[in-house]
Amino acid sequence: xxxxxxxxxxxxxxxxxxxxxxxxxxxxxxxxxxxxxxxxxxxxxxxxxxxxxxxxxxxxxxxxxxxxxxxxxxxxxxxxxxxxxxxxxxxxxxxxxxxxxxxxxxxxxxxxxxxxxxxxxxxxxxxxxxxxxxxxxxxxxxxxxxxxxxxxxxxxxxxxxxxxxxxxxxxxxxxxxxxxxxxxxxxxxxxxxxxxxxxxxxxxxxxxxxxxxxxxxxxxxxxxxxxxxxxxxxxxxxxxxxxxxxxxxxxxxxxxxxxxxxxxxxxxxxxxxxxxxxxxxxxxxxxxxxxxxxxxxxxxxxxxxxxxxxxxxxxxxxxxxxxxxxxxxxxxxxxxxxxxxxxxxxxxxxxxxxxxxxxxxxxxxxxxxxxxxxxxxxxxxxxxxxxxxxxxxxxxxxxxxxxxxxxxxxxxxxxxxxxxxxxxxxxxxxxxxxxxxxxxxxxxxxxxxxxxxxxxxxxxxxxxxxxxxxxxxxxxxxxxxxxxxxxxxxxxxxxxxxxxxxxxxxxxxxxxxxxxxxxxxxxxxxxxxxxxxxxxxxxxxxxxxxxxxxxxxxxxxxxxxxxxxxx
Amino acid sequence: xxxxxxxxxxxxxxxxxxxxxxxxxxxxxxxxxxxxxxxxxxxxxxxxxxxxxxxxxxxxxxxxxxxxxxxxxxxxxxxxxxxxxxxxxxxxxxxxxxxxxxxxxxxxxxxxxxxxxxxxxxxxxxxxxxxxxxxxxxxxxxxxxxxxxxxxxxxxxxxxxxxxxxxxxxxxxxxxxxxxxxxxxxxxxxxxxxxxxxxxxxxxxxxxxxxxxxxxxxxxxxxxxxxxxxxxxxxxxxxxxxxxxxxx
Numbered sequence: 014x015x016x017x018x019x020x021x022x023x024x025x026x027x028x029x030x031x032x033x034x035x036x037x038x039x040x041x042x043x044x045x046x047x048x049x050x051x052x053x054x055x056x057x058x059x060x061x062x063x064x065x066x067x068x069x070x071x072x073x074x075x076x077x078x079x080x081x082x083x084x085x086x087x088x089x090x091x092x093x094x095x096x097x098x099x100x101x102x103x104x105x106x107x108x109x110x111x112x113x114x115x116x117x118x119x120x121x122x123x124x125x126x127x128x129x130x131x132x133x134x135x136x137x138x139x140x141x142x143x144x145x146x147x148x149x150x151x152x153x154x155x156x157x158x159x160x161x162x163x164x165x166x167x168x169x170x171x172x173x174x175x176x177x178x179x180x181x182x183x184x185x186x187x188x189x190x191x192x193x194x195x196x197x198x199x200x201x202x203x204x205x206x207x208x209x210x211x212x213x214x215x216x217x218x219x220x221x222x223x224x225x226x227x228x229x230x231x232x233x234x235x236x237x238x239x240x241x242x243x244x245x246x247x248x249x250x251x252x253x254x255x256x257x258x259x260x261x262x263x264x265x266x267x268x269x270x271x272x273x274x275x276x277x278x279x280x281x282x283x284x285x286x287x288x289x290x291x292x293x294x295x296x297x298x299x300x301x302x303x304x305x306x307x308x309x310x311x312x313x314x315x316x317x318x319x320x321x322x323x324x325x326x327x328x329x330x331x332x333x334x335x336x337x338x339x340x341x342x343x344x345x346x347x348x349x350x351x352x353x354x355x356x357x358x359x360x361x362x363x364x365x366x367x368x369x370x371x372x373x374x375x376x377x378x379x380x381x382x383x384x385x386x387x388x389x390x391x392x393x394x395x396x397x398x399x400x401x402x403x404x405x406x407x408x409x410x411x412x413x414x415x416x417x418x419x420x421x422x423x424x425x426x427x428x429x430x431x432x433x434x435x436x437x438x439x440x441x442x443x444x445x446x447x448x449x450x451x452x453x454x455x456x457x458x459x460x461x462x463x464x465x466x467x468x469x470x471x472x473x474x475x476x477x478x479x480x481x482x483x484x485x486x487x488x489x490x491x492x493x494x495x496x497x498x499x500x501x502x503x504x505x506x507x508x509x510x511x512x513x514x515x516x517x518x519x520x521x522x523x524x525x526x527x528x529x530x531x532x533x534x535x536x537x538x539x540x541x542x543x544x545x546x547x548x549x550x551x552x553x554x555x556x557x558x559x560x561x562x563x564x565x566x567x568x569x570x571x572x573x574x575x576x577x578x579x580x
Numbered sequence: 581x582x583x584x585x586x587x588x589x590x591x592x593x594x595x596x597x598x599x600x601x602x603x604x605x606x607x608x609x610x611x612x613x614x615x616x617x618x619x620x621x622x623x624x625x626x627x628x629x630x631x632x633x634x635x636x637x638x639x640x641x642x643x644x645x646x647x648x649x650x651x652x653x654x655x656x657x658x659x660x661x662x663x664x665x666x667x668x669x670x671x672x673x674x675x676x677x678x679x680x681x682x683x684x685x686x687x688x689x690x691x692x693x694x695x696x697x698x699x700x701x702x703x704x705x706x707x708x709x710x711x712x713x714x715x716x717x718x719x720x721x722x723x724x725x726x727x728x729x730x731x732x733x734x735x736x737x738x739x740x741x742x743x744x745x746x747x748x749x750x751x752x753x754x755x756x757x758x759x760x761x762x763x764x765x766x767x768x769x770x771x772x773x774x775x776x777x778x779x780x781x782x783x784x785x786x787x788x789x790x791x792x793x794x795x796x797x798x799x800x801x802x803x804x805x806x807x808x809x810x811x812x813x814x815x816x817x818x819x820x821x822x823x824x825x826x827x828x
Contacts, residue, residue, distance in 0.1 A: 018692065018693045018701075019693065021693075022693055025681050025682060025686075026681070028681070029681040475675075475677060476679055478638075478677070479677045479678075479679065479690070480690070480693075480694065481638070481662070481665075482636070482638060482665060482671045482677075483665065483666065483671070483690050483691040483694065483737065484662050484663065484665045484666020484667070484691050484694045484695050484741075485662060485666075485693075485694040486658055486659050486662035486663075486694070487658055487662075489662075489694050572638070572639060572640070572641070573633075573638040573639075574630075574633040574638040574639035575639075577633075577638065577673065577677065
């Protein structure tokens, strides 16, 4: 009740002193507009850099130490599974993902459908744990995973001695043989002779290739009136075994043996030169950096069209060939393997120049191309597939970075670069500087409000006297004036915030229309979080409140008899 | 015998310091009984308004003892004094002191903004305005009223809290003779019909004529204090019929 009545008085006083208040509020509006603008700019730049994975603050890439200038050259300490596990166990570590670079030559060929002719470039890249991109969405049905590992659960091998005792290494599947003949596989399964693997002994036949409705009639295309074909019409139940299996029309048995790509499932290819087996194309990611580099540096100079997200998405599913072991720069290896690589998406986590594939493929390829003698892989070559080129560490917060870096140094590793921390600190510093400028504006506004209120109180001294005479106590008078100022701050803060937001929209518009495209150019430079909204209005109220404390106190302490004297 | 509404004992007050010191009240001692209508008269600067401010608790810088409605002002907190004014004392000023940005009913209901006054304040304000004959001016702002109407609104405001004590500082000073008389009659009827103790500081002889008692101040001292039937009103003073000034 009291609050409602006081509010009524406050609103009427504001109406009466609208002129005075408008002038005082201008300072608050400008101060809050600049404060919200600068804080949102700082937030926006940080969000842009960190969320876009340009320089995330809580991400560190740990690499083996290369040189030491403060002492004798230290022994090279490789990052192996044990080191990764020790890092992963640290309390400040959220996740640790090893990376492994290609340690073999390679040649990529493809792009006829895009460029009119095949382009041949050196095949370079690295492998990452698919979990690292688990939060990224890919165009369905594409997926970034190690298909070979899921379809060939057995460990890869090259020589018989790499397999358990009594098992031979199958040269087609590069896996340890499961069986030699059908009896080894047990009931319901048979031994696929070429790959020496047990597969379900299914009799298969090409099914009716057309799709049927529930009532038994054929489903038809509404536009053409033609019957709709099933996707897996040739392979029948064999796809239940695996998508790389097909129905051999001659033997009526499921097999993954092939002579051409058309015998394998969608996204599968036939390794016709070596194993005559269907394999899923190796999923690969490219970096957004390549697209940004094209858009920022290559396309503008040649008047080529920009690649936006939609255009880029048209490339997803594109398949090219990689000749692993081949090279345009060096000698060709004897045992060149041809693999199909399928572009499944664009990711900031991919290597900047090259392709990124699931780390399992890289481990197997590096292993396959490690040098061997009759005893097996040379010990000096083991690092190629057993050690990692780096580990991506996500710590829980920015403050954990230095603690973890210290630990990594103790393990004998180093941080790849500390640019993220430096840039983060620089943004904080600039943000703080701009914030201080805004606060100075607000302080000046508060002083202006204080001055205005001293004048208002001098004008209204008789009114104060009357209110005291009818029973207002000192706190009532204080609340009245502070309340007026707080409403002024609320309105000024809201208008200031709206002005700051409008200014931000304007800057974004100017940037989108008139600023040339550059790498990682963001759609917006600003991030107005809930606390920017609340804080800006809160600061408006706070500074008006601070500006009125002394005048309101003076008004409250005024002797009613003196206040009522006619001037 | 009923307890006095106001007891003033040896109250002195001065303004300024050193050579500029000006004594406005000298050892003033007065008592006012419930239901009295007392006029305080005297020349300009004699300390009438100062005495009224002291009684109303609007001025607390004085020496001596003041007890109003059983509340001894010495040691009384500002909150308690504000509550006393809010609940039991009404003020009427010469300059009306209405808040121009509020409507008549809001001006009348002003005490309710600062204290507990249960009920519909607008309706209560309306009733008080009806009592002073301004029922049609509820939503009018004071700027559109005549002097007499403004003073009636001020009286309605003073009556809003159903006061035991009404302190009026030259209530007819800014009014013409006819309107001034109406206001005096209003005070007189309030005193008679509602039993409100009324103290009127005035220059006007006709006010003193309706009062139960007339107190004359001169240079901050009480020079006469008596019932009107024993006094005669001369200029701005009440003098005893015998020609000898008496202390009460």
